[in-house]
Amino acid sequence: MSDADVTTTHTPTGSTATDAPFDVERIREQFPILAQRAGDKPLAYLDNAATTQKPHAVLDTLSRYYASENANIHRGVYALSQQATEAYEGARGKVARFLHAAEPAEIIFTRNATEGINLVAQTFGRRQVGAGDEVVISTMEHHSNIVPWQMLCEEQGARLRVVPITDTGELMLDELASLLGPRTKLLSIVHMSNSLGTVNPVRQVVELAQAQGVPVLIDGSQAAYHMPVDVQALGCDFYVVTGHKLYGPTGIGALYGRRALLDAMPPYQGGGDMIRSVTFERTTYNDVPHKFEAGTPHIAGAIGLGAAVDFITGVGFGAIAAHERQLLSYATAALSAVPGLRLIGTAPNKASILSFVLDGVHAHDIGTIVDTEGVAIRTGHHCTQPVMDRFQVPATARASLAMYNTTAEIDQLVSALNKVREVFG
Amino acid sequence: MSDLRELYQEVILDHNRSPRNFGVLEDAMLHADGHNPLCGDKLTIALNVVDEVVTDVRFEGSGCAISKASASLMTEGIKGKTLDEVKALFERFHQLVTDRAAPTDATLGKLAVFAGVRDYPARVKCAILAWHTLIAAVDNSQDQISTE
Incomplete structure (x- = not known):
């Protein structure tokens, strides 16, 4: 594919394949950072699996909060504090609706998905996982869904079991089923892989676990900005998301937990807001969700996250998924045509992520060279070293897509990869 | 492209394609493993030191072109040098790849091809991984010597 071909044969909007009222240029206008140039090139931001950009709706909400609504929550009797409390709790309601939780109290605000997983490991995990017990994860987990369980297992004398994956990057469901048993106290599994793009059949996974009475945590960091999530339909016990991958602020995330489990779990951190009364003899804890939110939370972040999920809902997952599907298929074809390029992660059911290696060129060199062409991609192990080991590669280059990406940006990536070839021969 | 050629000089590309002194050094007196956990670059340096x-x-x-070429050129550059000379060379190399204001150091010889790295802060660690590993290998030996 020559430069001339890729720049002239496709419309820049990239959304012509669907009849949804989705205009990618209108979407892009809402993300001020996308108008930036990288040197003399347009910026092609293709590192969305690391973090997504923020729309005006989120930026304006943050700015307005600090400029005219800022007060601490849950304590003040004055109007400003009450408004801040309402906005914060209103955001909890928005996230609850976004994930289809049964009630807002099932949403715990965290710093990010990592903290959500650690919260479950340190509360539910410490109480439920004992010596000789097992926690099951998979080969394709992000380090954040490996290390907290390793720490827990080490502390409790429990064993971490790992579900293998196939050469295309799919979960081996038979192996998963055979790993679940009376010793299994929790299954923690990623909804969508950040380094392979695989979308796991989480409903089926939950059914397998439920048949053995095993609670399930799902890491939704990647899935939640590409597809609708209904925690009740999935039947999972815990689900974690992170705000900055939902077009929202950094430093805010959410943990969904089934109410009965949350009620029974001990607190995570001690401090203000998580208590009902404190004396030196005895402290009683607040109800969920406050029991898990010690100290002044990231109020602005939570309200910003609320604005972010409103924004996503406003665009609609139908339109987002259709656009991203078309973009993924365009990108898969375009990258596959690059000589010496091999995609890592080719599961039939995947979304928005293209991990690849290039013969004779290390991923870092690819990353540096395409950066000089205005293309931002991730290179390295993507916090999934076991995936790199599984595919026997030291690192991959990864382009990851979001609702605002275009086929023109894919063309820019392909043309930048041709530059890599020019340099390396 | 001109900027890129500053980074990916022909000498670097050549040493990436055909690294010198690449392989196992049987019964090496000193060795150390270097690992850059952020990017997954891994290398082992093995050396023999006689009378310093x-x-x-x-x-x-395995690693990127910069880390591989750096290791390759480093092995060429330190053979026959004393440990003090090696450490002094590392200091000068470190300055070359990190200090934009530093003048070109003629004593670096072929290692001067890494001057372009200073314009790519994210790649500095690639260029100095081999050197850090080398120094670790050498320092371990000194620890052992000092405890005997």
Whole structure:
């Protein structure tokens, strides 16, 4: 594919394949950072699996909060504090609706998905996982869904079991089923892989676990900005998301937990807001969700996250998924045509992520060279070293897509990869 | 492209394609493993030192062009040098790849091809991984010597 071909044969909007009222240029206008140039090139931001950009709706909400609504929550009797409390709790309601939780109290605000997983490991995990017990994860987990369980297992004398994956990057469901048993106290599994793009059949996974009475945590960091999530339909016990991958602020995330489990779990951190009364003899804890939110939370972040999920809902997952599907298929074809390029992660059911290696060129060199062409991609192990080991590669280059990406940006990536070839021969 | 050629000089590309002193050094007196956990670059440096002079050195591992070429050129540059000279060379190399204001140091010889790295802060660690590993290998030996 020559430069001339890729720049002239496709419309820049990239959304012509669907009849949804989705205009990618209108979407892009809402993300001020996308108008930036990288040197003399347009910026092609293709590192969305690391973090997504923020729309005006989120930026304006943050700015307005600090400029005219800022007060601490849950304590003040004055109007400003009450408004801040309402906005914060209103955001909890928005996230609850976004994930289809049964009630807002099932949403715990965290710093990010990592903290959500650690919260479950340190509360539910410490109480439920004992010596000789097992926690099951998979080969394709992000380090954040490996290390907290390793720490827990080490502390409790429990064993971490790992579900293998196939050469295309799919979960081996038979192996998963055979790993679940009376010793299994929790299954923690990623909804969508950040380094392979695989979308796991989480409903089926939950059914397998439920048949053995095993609670399930799902890491939704990647899935939640590409597809609708209904925690009740999935039947999972815990689900974690992170705000900055939902077009929202950094430093805010959410943990969904089934109410009965949350009620029974001990607190995570001690401090203000998580208590009902404190004396030196005895402290009683607040109800969920406050029991898990010690100290002044990231109020602005939570309200910003609320604005972010409103924004996503406003665009609609139908339109987002259709656009991203078309973009993924365009990108898969375009990258596959690059000589010496091999995609890592080719599961039939995947979304928005293209991990690849290039013969004779290390991923870092690819990353540096395409950066000089205005293309931002991730290179390295993507916090999934076991995936790199599984595919026997030291690192991959990864382009990851979001609702605002275009086929023109894919063309820019392909043309930048041709530059890599020019340099390396 | 001109900027890129500053970084990816022909010498670097050549040493990436055909690294010198690449492989196992049997019965090496000193060795250390270097690992850049952020990018997954891994390499092992093995060397023999007789009377404070590097008599042989080899490396193996995997990494980007910058880290591989740096290891390769480093092995060429330190053979026959005393440990003090090696450490002084590392200091000058470190300055070359990190200090934009530093003048070109003629004593670096071929290692001067890494001057372009200073314009790519994210790649500095690639260029100095081999050197850090080398120094670790050498320092371990000194620890052992000092405890005996």
